[in-house]
Amino acid sequence: MGRNPCCTKVGLNRGAWTAAEDKILRDYIKFHGEGRWRTLPKRAGLKRCGKSCRLRWLNYLRPDIKRGNITWDEEEVIIRLHKLLGNRWSLIAGRLPGRTDNEIKNYWNTNLRRRVHQNDPKSASICDNLLENPNSKGKMKIGLKNESPPVVRTKATRCSKSFIDQQDIQNEFNKKTDNSSSLVVKDSADFSRTQPGSHNEFKQNLSSFRPDACLDDDLLNLSNVLNSELWGVQELSDGNKKVNNGLLSPSSGGPFYDEMLEDWIDPHILTQIPDFGGDWLANV
DNA sequence: AACTGCGCCAACCGCGTTACA
């Protein structure tokens, strides 16, 4: 279904914003708050379409916007999350306070993409350290099913559907944890086939536990990634392979820093996960 | 000094998803 333009283009300004326009928009939002973008330009007296106003506010005028060079730490996070999430710029931006999705997208396209793809020594070393060095803090070698970054979802969803009754969450969690300790895994490839509705389902439910559920969308996608693309596979001394769930046992098998996990998932929930930080899954 | 090519990044565009009448 096609959509009408958000506003008639006739008589509207386009292109770069002037300082005067910025001031009008900033003052208006300061007084009236964000939202109702479609009608905002008319009410504020701006000759812009609502979309343009929203974009200008979100990417440039917001008071919490951090402008200036991307730091090395931020770059590291971008590379790490892009490896996990693909072009989910808004999710990546959500992990970088003060940075916008547009800024990160631009930075990736102009600085990081080429370096990563051309094995630039700097970014290559970052990726190597993050994804392949088993001795790195909080990380281990992980198994990737293919070379391309995991594609999760490409389009926006809103957060509001993620709000879940807290008691239901707790009940579901209790149910799943009671069952989970007896899981036995033969290999990672077979896992999702042999254990439908158990481990994967648990992870799906785990992804909904955070009470401030606006981040649940992140977790849902993270869960999708873990379900489909990323598994920790460790070679044991006896030749057997040990399968680790990257989400649940980050210290031995996950592609995440511990602190990143703790940020993503309520610490209270983490403490209830059996053998968190160790070998949650039994293996053969 | 003038021209050209290129990179950066703000802004635009199309469209998927959600909310709501």
Place this chain on the structure above:
DNA sequence: TTGTAACGCGGTTGGCGCAGT
């Protein structure tokens, strides 16, 4: 249940500035 308004996302565009010639 359906249609549409509104929102938000990722991809793309185009203007500007800078470096090289």
